[in-house]
Structures are given as structure tokens and as C-alpha cells.
């Protein structure tokens with residue numbers, strides 16, 4: 001029986017604790033916040049999307065970074081194993097129309113409650129308000145209510161999360177501790193985030209307007225990508241599920257070129273000919289023409305020419321509206337982050353230093369929303385909890 005210390009009480013750390021305890025180890029989990037699973041609970045606010053039901057090969061293709069190491073973890077805790085694990089906690093799941101998998105209650109709290117009860121029964125000790133502050137040989141330094149404490153370990157599992165939504169605990173401050181061990185980390189960036197668009201001043205008062213059933217197309221590495229979904233417009237740019245899906249490619253293009261051009265089709269269910277027919281079938285309202293005529297004194301011939309071109313422009317704007325994304329929204333409000341511990345720093349078993357392992361969102365990988373994030377965090381916890 002080894003003494004295993006886990007730092008971080010998110011899904012990755014809790015899963016590692018469960019697996020290590022099931023193997024009979026003495027497990028202590030240290031969490032900086034007054035309670036564990038805060039981001040997990042937040043993930044449940046709009047409906048906890050635990051995983052995705054698409055075929056496993058397509059599922060694996062959603063991940064960027066991590067290569068074989070992440071893949072090995074996912075193979076040991078597949079989406080269907082994950083669903084079975086939920087069922088073993090008494091939490092039923094269902095597949096939504098988009099293939100996403102949710103608990104029947106849609107919430108995270110019943111799952112977390114059942115999980116903590118299991119961990120308690122397995123003898124896992126959870127110490128909240130315990131902030132990890134340093135590493136010294138096989139001992140970690142912790143601050144608890146203003147007092148320094150030391151925890152010796154035989155194996156240490158770090159699961160301290162990424163660097164978004166810092167009020168929930170994942171503040172990325174642990175990077176200083178690892179940097180002090182001469183580990184060179186990858187700077188954090190926003191992932192599953194919105195993007196700043198070079199709007200005109202007209203958009204200044206636009207706030208959170210949903211745009212449903214639109215098609216987003218973008219290019220990455222010479223390949224054209226398309227997806228239909230929903231996004232939100234605001235005064236700074238665009239955000240929402242459809243944007244998150246493309247966010248890895250958009251962010252990397254911005255990093256390379258300084259901007260990323262994307263195209264929206266506002267009417268993906270209609271062809272250009274169908275739109276043209278519909279527009280021609282009704283006489284066009286004259287309000288803009290009248291406005292131009294009175295304000296700019298356009299001649300009837302100039303107006304005719306303008307309306308002829310406007311007809312074409314209207315169709316172009318509806319079917320292929322070009323937007324230029326110039327920056328990510330701030331890291332703090334991103335659903336997840338990339339960066340942190342690079343894959344070159346860990347071995348095949350997620351070991352970063354002798355007897356020290358790193359798992360979850362603190363590693364440099366990315367996947368879209370849709371349950372992929374939680375599945376990978378859980379899978380890494382499962383894999384490393386077994387391996388130690």
C-alpha cells in the first residue's frame with residue numbers, strides 16, 4: 001500500500017483518487033478551494049455534457065495534442081466505459097439529438113454527490129482549503145488557513161486544471177511551482193473561446209444575440225471545414241458552441257497570420273437560386289432607396305444601378321458573409337485553456353518528474369465542447385490512478 005497524494009479536486013483528480021483507492025492505496029486529495037469539483041458543477045449549469053456517442057474513430061479525431069499518450073488513456077476509459085461508470089453511481093444517461101451524452105437530470109450535482117460518497121467509502125481523505133505551494137524531494141508544501149504544512153508522498157498526482165474561470169480554482173498559479181523545478185511550460189491560451197471580430201461601430205450595442213442554424217466555414221491547413229450550429233453575437237465579436245468547435249483552427253490561424261477569415265451562411269437550408277427566387281417574387285421595399293434619394297440626392301438611374309448591385313450583395317451577405325477574427329476573447333472567460341505542461345515533459349505514463357504525474361486540463365491539449373473535455377480528464381485520471 002503506497003501513500004498517494006493527489007493535488008486538485010476536479011474530475012481528473014477525483015477519478016485518479018477513485019482508481020488508486022480501489023487498488024488499496026492510501027489516498028489523500030488536497031484541494032485549494034473550500035470544496036471540490038467547482039468547475040465540474042459549473043459545467044452542469046447549462047446541462048452537463050459528459051461525453052459524446054459518435055463512433056470512436058471520429059471521437060478520437062476531435063482531440064488536438066496528446067498523441068499516443070492521451071489516446072492510450074482514452075482507450076482505457078472510452079465514452080461507453082464512462083457511461084457505465086455513471087450508471088454504477090446510480091446516474092442514468094441519455095444521448096441527445098446531437099449525439100451528446102447527458103445525465104438524465106442534466107445536472108452535475110447528483111453525480112458529484114454520489115461520487116464523493118463512493119470516495120469516502122473507499123477511504124479517500126479529502127482536505128479542502130489546502131493550497132499546494134511547493135515541491136521538496138518526496139514532500140509537498142501546502143498552505144492551509146495561513147499555516148505551512150508538509151505532505152510526504154510515494155506517488156504524487158497533479159490535477160490542478162487549466163487557467164480559465166480562475167474563481168472556480170483553476171488559476172494556473174501552479175506553473176510557478178513547476179517552473180521552479182526547471183520545467184519549461186507552454187504559455188496558456190484560450191480554447192473553446194469566442195473571437196474578437198473587426199466590427200463596425202454599428203455593433204457597439206449588440207449584446208448576446210443568438211444566431212441559430214447558421215453554417216460556419218473556415219479553412220485550416222488547406223482543408224475547407226463546415227459546420228452548422230448556433231453562435232452568439234456581441235459588441236466585441238462572436239462566441240458559442242459553433243465557434244468553440246472551430247476555435248482550435250481559428251486560434252492557430254490567428255497566431256500564424258494575425259487574423260482568421262471565416263464565412264457564415266445565414267440560410268444554409270436554401271440554395272442561392274431559391275433565395276433569388278424568393279427575393280424576386282415580392283417587390284422590394286423602397287425605404288432604403290428613398291432614404292438614399294433624399295439624403296444623397298441619387299438620380300433615378302444611379303438608384304437603379306445601386307439596387308441592381310445591392311440585390312447581388314444581399315444574396316452574398318446571406319450566403320457567404322465574411323468575418324475577420326483578429327483575437328481570442330480573454331482566457332479568463334474561455335471554457336477551457338491550452339498550454340501548461342507540454343507533452344514533451346511527460347513520459348508514456350504521464351510522469352513529469354520521478355514519482356510525479358500530471359493529468360487533466362493542466363496538460364497542453366485541446367478538444368471542442370461536446371463532452372470531449374470531461375471524457376479526456378476522466379480518462380487520464382482513470383489511467384494514472386490505475387498506473388500508480
Ligand SMILES: Cc1cc2nc3c(=O)[nH]c(=O)nc-3n(C[C@H](O)[C@H](O)[C@H](O)COP(=O)(O)OP(=O)(O)OC[C@H]3O[C@@H](n4cnc5c(N)ncnc54)[C@H](O)[C@@H]3O)c2cc1C
Pocket residue numbers: 007008009010011012013030031032033036037038039040042043044047048049050051130131132133159160161162165168169170171172173174334335336359360361362369370371372373374375377
Ligand atoms: C462554463 C463551463 C462549462 C463547461 N462545460 C463542459 C461540458 O459540458 N462538458 C465538458 O466535457 N467539459 C465542460 N467544461 C470543461 C470541464 O469542466 C473542464 O475541462 C474540467 O473540469 C477540467 O478538469 P480538471 O480536473 O483537469 O481541472 P479542474 O476541474 O479545473 O480542477 C482543478 C482543481 O485543482 C484545484 N487547484 C488548482 N491549483 C491548486 C493548488 N495549487 N493547490 C490545490 N488545489 C489546486 C482547483 O481549485 C480545482 O478544483 C466546462 C467548463 C466551463 C468553465
